[in-house]
Amino acid sequence: TGHELGHKKEAFDRWMAKIVLAVVGYGHFFIEHNKGHHRDVATPMDPATSRMGENIYKFSTREVPGAFRRAWGLEEQRLSRRGQSVWSFDNEILQPMVITVVLYTLLLAFFGPKMLVFLPIQMAFGWWQLTSANYIEHYGLLREKMADGRYEHQKPHHSWNSNHIVSNLVLFHLQRHSDH
Numbered sequence: 001t002g003h004e005l006g007h008k009k010e011a012f013d014r015w016m017a018k019i020v021l022a023v024v025g026y027g028h029f030f031i032e033h034n035k036g037h038h039r040d041v042a043t044p045m046d047p048a049t050s051r052m053g054e055n056i057y058k059f060s061t062r063e064v065p066g067a068f069r070r071a072w073g074l075e076e077q078r079l080s081r082r083g084q085s086v087w088s089f090d091n092e093i094l095q096p097m098v099i100t101v102v103l104y105t106l107l108l109a110f111f112g113p114k115m116l117v118f119l120p121i122q123m124a125f126g127w128w129q130l131t132s133a134n135y136i137e138h139y140g141l142l143r144e145k146m147a148d149g150r151y152e153h154q155k156p157h158h159s160w161n162s163n164h165i166v167s168n169l170v171l172f173h174l175q176r177h178s179d180h
């Protein structure tokens with residue numbers, strides 16, 4: 001849901017994406033996916049594109065930190081162009097991060113230390129879901145590098161798609177990844 005809301009144009013929908021992703025402490029996905037992954041998909045520069053022969057475990061150890069680093073760099077560049085500090089509240093990585101900290105603090109205060117068991121489990125599950133989707137959607141796909149050094153424009157065959165009704169309903173149109 002956070003993935004799809006992050007593609008919307010309305011401010012409310014985009015904030016809802018940040019909130020949904022903040023629940024699992026993965027708010028940087030909002031920036032990395034829309035501004036990094038969509039630009040670099042199916043190229044060696046994209047940490048969210050799995051390589052041919054790469055297993056999901058190796059991919060996740062490259063994708064998770066790589067996605068955060070790229071998101072942070074993208075926000076740093078955006079804020080720098082606006083003359084703002086990367087540590088300002090306009091940083092769209094810090095916004096969901098604050099929501100995560102406040103939410104987890106409230107859950108710990110209300111339910112006690114037993115949440116220290118459940119919060120990391122649900123966080124890891126959420127991260128694994130997003131990483132698994134990235135792994136499957138572009139596994140082994142590579143855009144051709146042109147003579148001028150740029151990569152060919154993204155095309156539907158640079159994503160694995162499925163047209164099944166059940167996956168459409170369950171995954172909020174995620175199975176038609178190249179459509180967005």
